[in-house]
Amino acid sequence: MDQLIFPPFTNRNNRLFLENHDLCELCSIHGTPLLVTSEKRLRGNYRRIHDAFSSLYSHFGIRYAIKSNSNPAVISILRDEGSGMDVSSINELNIARYCGVSVDKILFSPNNASRDELMEALKIGAAINFDDIGQMNVLRGKHPETASFRINLNIEKGEFPGTTTAGPNAKFGMPESYAAEAYEKAREIGVRKFGIHVMIGSNVLSPDHFGHVSREIFNAAGRISQKTGIKFDFIDLGGGFGVPYRPGDKELDIDNVASSVIDNLEKASTQYGLGKPELLIEPGRYISADTTALLGKVTNIKKYTKTFVGTDIGMNILLRTPLYGSYHHMVLANDLSRALSGTKEIVGQICENTDRIAKEREFPEAKIDDIIAVFTSGSYVSSMSSTYNGRARAKEILLSDGRVDVVRERDEFEDFVRNTKIPDRLLNKSKK
Numbered sequence: 168m169d170q171l172i173f174p175p176f177t178n179r180n181n182r183l184f185l186e187n188h189d190l191c192e193l194c195s196i197h198g199t200p201l202l203v204t205s206e207k208r209l210r211g212n213y214r215r216i217h218d219a220f221s222s223l224y225s226h227f228g229i230r231y232a233i234k235s236n237s238n239p240a241v242i243s244i245l246r247d248e249g250s251g252m253d254v255s256s257i258n259e260l261n262i263a264r265y266c267g268v269s270v271d272k273i274l275f276s277p278n279n280a281s282r283d284e285l286m287e288a289l290k291i292g293a294a295i296n297f298d299d300i301g302q303m304n305v306l307r308g309k310h311p312e313t314a315s316f317r318i319n320l321n322i323e324k325g326e327f328p329g330t331t332t333a334g335p336n337a338k339f340g341m342p343e344s345y346a347a348e349a350y351e352k353a354r355e356i357g358v359r360k361f362g363i364h365v366m367i368g369s370n371v372l373s374p375d376h377f378g379h380v381s382r383e384i385f386n387a388a389g390r391i392s393q394k395t396g397i398k399f400d401f402i403d404l405g406g407g408f409g410v411p412y413r414p415g416d417k418e419l420d421i422d423n424v425a426s427s428v429i430d431n432l433e434k435a436s437t438q439y440g441l442g443k444p445e446l447l448i449e450p451g452r453y454i455s456a457d458t459t460a461l462l463g464k465v466t467n468i469k470k471y472t473k474t475f476v477g478t479d480i481g482m483n484i485l486l487r488t489p490l491y492g493s494y495h496h497m498v499l500a501n502d503l504s505r506a507l508s509g510t511k512e513i514v515g516q517i518c519e520n521t522d523r524i525a526k527e528r529e530f531p532e533a534k535i536d537d538i539i540a541v542f543t544s545g546s547y548v549s550s551m552s553s554t555y556n557g558r559a560r561a562k563e564i565l566l567s568d569g570r571v572d573v574v575r576e577r578d579e580f581e582d583f584v585r586n587t588k589i590p591d592r593l594l595n596k597s598k599k
């Protein structure tokens with residue numbers, strides 16, 4: 168019998184399984200580093216958050232944040248579920264279109280975009296969520312049909328200083344006091360449909376915070392609407408829906424979140440006459456994070472001042488830990504029964520001392536060729552990975568109803584020199 172150990176992963180005879188697949192067996196076939204994703208979990212997460220809101224408010228839509236995991240297979244599954252996409256660059260916009268997402272379900276929310284990039288979005292016909300009035304002015308009077316602005320409500324909430332999305336020190340959005348002028352200008356240059364956007368935070372697990380931010384943005388929308396006469400077609404709460412990274416973390420109560428958000432929307436709507444704007448949210452992490460495990464191999468053990476467990480899954484694959492100090496739960500996938508045996512540094516192959524995916528972590532005694540599984544690796548892992556030190560990024564596998572599909576190949580040598588050129592004068596002519 169399988170035992171659920173870190174949903175959706177199970178323990179079968181002390182080996183780690185996902186959707187009835189032995190993850191160590193997949194590593195012997197496909198090698199490491201390997202990212203393995205459950206399609207069932209991905210669809211389940213989408214439906215859970217979609218149903219929580221749409222059952223209470225019919226004019227509702229999801230714009231999945233592609234930056235969390237931009238694999239075209241993942242995007243195609245979510246498109247199939249009916250999701251729209253939140254994109255932050257033209258390449259992300261084009262990935263969404265490549266996966267068949269219709270342009271009217273794409274919201275382009277770039278940060279400090281260039282004029283060329285904004286013009287390209289206009290040509291494609293995407294709605295633009297401007298970070299501030301300056302970004303709209305970059306277009307020198309040209310405009311999308313649908314535009315919104317990101318409001319910085321001065322409510323700081325991030326899991327780490329590096330993931331704080333608002334507040335006086337955040338580079339994002341503009342204060343509400345500048346909004347009326349921005350919307351009036353947008354109307355004057357010809358924008359016809361309007362939205363308003365706020366980011367809730369990052370990896371927030373407390374429902375109260377969603378109640379707080381949503382109340383503030385709905386009231387801000389009401390005030391702006393009364394001041395300018397602008398009618399909002401949509402109000403977009405952005406991302407921030409958290410997931411458990413540690414075994415003891417409590418799941419976000421999404422029904423509770425949805426009911427307080429909708430309650431606030433209805434109250435503000437009555438108070439300010441907002442009508443029935445479309446409510447949008449842009450979850451990334453909530454939908455993709457827990458669908459995936461990162462699997463790596465133990466390549467060396469060093470026991471001097473500390474115990475270092477060397478692996479092939481360092482900061483080039485999992486940047487979140489060195490960058491923010493984030494926690495990812497890890498187990499020995501090939502022997503779940505092995506007892507914890509003191510703290511260890513779990514490190515990678517990169518020539519940087521920050522190359523640690525876990526610090527002072529209680530972990531079992533590891534041996535060379537053991538397989539380490541890192542949970543909650545479906546968001547901001549592959550999309551933030553790099554080929555630093557000439558190391559290949561992870562291969563990616565999708566499990567769906569008994570099927571095993573490779574959805575990203577591992578980088579090969581050709582990928583490391585692709586797009587580079589040695590000038591003729593430097594070519595080593597004697598080279599065979």
Ligand code: LLP
Nearest residue numbers: 232276370405406407408449450451452547
């Ligand atoms: N919408 C916009 C405009 C965003 O900038 C983001 C994330 C999201 C939606 C999705 O947020 P989520 O639902 O995933 O919380 N690299 C960091 C997270 C940075 C988030 C940046 N923006 C991490 O690994 O924790």
